[in-house]
Amino acid sequence: MSKIKVDLKERSYDIQVGANNLAELGGIIEKNKWGKDVFIITDPIVNELYGDVLRQGLKNLKHCTIEVPRGERNKCLRSAASLYTKLVTHSAHRDSLIVALGGGVIGDLAGFVAATYMRGVDYLQVPTTLLAQVDAAIGGKTGVNHPRCKNMIGAFYQPKLVFSDVQTLTTLPAREICTGLAEVVKYGVIEDADFFKFLEANSKHLNTKAFASPDTLRASLKVWQIIVTESAKIKARVVKEDEREGGLRMILNFGHTIGHTLESLTQYEAYNHGEAVAIGMVAAAKIANRTTNFSAESVARLVELLEKLGLPTKVDGLPIRKVLKALEVDKKVIAGKLKFVLPEKIGKVVIKDDLSLTEIKLALKEIGCK
Ligand SMILES: NC(=O)c1ccc[n+]([C@@H]2O[C@H](COP(=O)([O-])OP(=O)(O)OC[C@H]3O[C@@H](n4cnc5c(N)ncnc54)[C@H](O)[C@@H]3O)[C@@H](O)[C@H]2O)c1
Numbered sequence: 001m002s003k004i005k006v007d008l009k010e011r012s013y014d015i016q017v018g019a020n021n022l023a024e025l026g027g028i029i030e031k032n033k034w035g036k037d038v039f040i041i042t043d044p045i046v047n048e049l050y051g052d053v054l055r056q057g058l059k060n061l062k063h064c065t066i067e068v069p070r071g072e073r074n075k076c077l078r079s080a081a082s083l084y085t086k087l088v089t090h091s092a093h094r095d096s097l098i099v100a101l102g103g104g105v106i107g108d109l110a111g112f113v114a115a116t117y118m119r120g121v122d123y124l125q126v127p128t129t130l131l132a133q134v135d136a137a138i139g140g141k142t143g144v145n146h147p148r149c150k151n152m153i154g155a156f157y158q159p160k161l162v163f164s165d166v167q168t169l170t171t172l173p174a175r176e177i178c179t180g181l182a183e184v185v186k187y188g189v190i191e192d193a194d195f196f197k198f199l200e201a202n203s204k205h206l207n208t209k210a211f212a213s214p215d216t217l218r219a220s221l222k223v224w225q226i227i228v229t230e231s232a233k234i235k236a237r238v239v240k241e242d243e244r245e246g247g248l249r250m251i252l253n254f255g256h257t258i259g260h261t262l263e264s265l266t267q268y269e270a271y272n273h274g275e276a277v278a279i280g281m282v283a284a285a286k287i288a289n290r291t292t293n294f295s296a297e298s299v300a301r302l303v304e305l306l307e308k309l310g311l312p313t314k315v316d317g318l319p320i321r322k323v324l325k326a327l328e329v330d331k332k333v334i335a336g337k338l339k340f341v342l343p344e345k346i347g348k349v350v351i352k353d354d355l356s357l358t359e360i361k362l363a364l365k366e367i368g369c370k
Contacts, residue, residue: 035097
């Protein structure tokens with residue numbers, strides 16, 4: 001088990017990463033006296049897979065499980081309201097503890113409910129997707145979607161603990177693994193060249209086939225533990241410097257500017273988040289090759305790694321005009337409007353807001369836009 005501290009003064013907490021450790025969480029809750037009664041918020045799929053293991057460890061504590069239907073569209077105020085009602089019905093109070101067991105949707109929603117129920121109750125993040133273990137569960141960004149805008153309503157509210165069991169990754173569909181891997185590659189590019197090399201060297205372990213036999217499973221769980229730990233360290237470091245996203249935290253948006261646009265232009269259907277971010281990172285790398293001296297060899301390494309991990313690096317003929325419109329890039333004015341996180345070398349990025357339209361257009365062409 002590895003432990004990383006998210007250092008935020010009185011709001012500091014640990015991230016614990018282990019394999020097959022879910023049943024130990026109850027003991028940790030008891031030891032820390034975190035809640036007289038525990039409310040597990042989860043979805044039916046995760047509850048079916050991991051609810052019992054978690055509850056085994058909670059034998060000495062009063063606990064109750066509340067399910068929310070799975071999926072992004074349930075990360076909404078209606079779900080939050082229904083959770084408040086259930087918490088009131090079960091007499092949850094200021095000393096209760098909420099445990100968010102699931103992917104980023106559950107983490108964001110349960111975290112938001114924890115931030116607002118009775119003006120804030122303690123909560124733990126128990127992420128069960130790769131994306132949530134390396135990203136969503138860390139940093140205290142909680143919230144729900146507004147019908148017209150994603151993640152529009154929310155609060156910065158830090159958990160007491162992030163508790164990751166990499167064994168839970170073994171039941172994830174291949175595409176969910178891939179979407180998390182895009183964020184993992186992002187960490188290598190923005191902060192840590194050695195970590196990027198580690199990913200290149202271990203890419204064969206990073207797919208669902210590695211879970212098939214006991215030997216490959218053992219080897220891959222060791223690699224996953226390193227990956228979740230190292231990613232968590234990078235995210236924790238960035239969050240420590242910039243808890244409320246005033247500056248440095250922006251580097252986490254590497255690949256996301258164009259990535260978000262691709263997601264929304266294709267109605268969130270053609271690409272999931274990680275796939276769109278993967279293509280967005282390639283576009284940013286190509287822009288960087290012309291503007292920050294990011295070497296052609298580094299661009300090629302990035303593309304090769306993403307492809308090895310099963311992520312797309314190109315789009316299929318999306319019109320450049322539409323992408324630019326969605327990026328809100330005006331023909332003349334770009335400066336000060338659109339900020340791009342661009343690598344200078346693997347492990348180091350800069351933020352640029354003075355790109356020319358030509359530079360963006362060329363990169364869009366190179367990723368397959370027409
Ligand atoms: N708060 C943040 O800083 C932050 C950062 C990034 C993303 N997010 C949010 O995270 C959300 C996406 O999270 P996600 O990618 O984890 O998706 P998700 O939470 O929708 O989970 C994906 C699917 O996997 C299932 N699942 C979860 N764990 C499983 C397991 N171990 N085995 C099998 N199935 C499992 C879930 O039931 C769900 O159907 C988005 O809403 C996004 O906005 C938040």
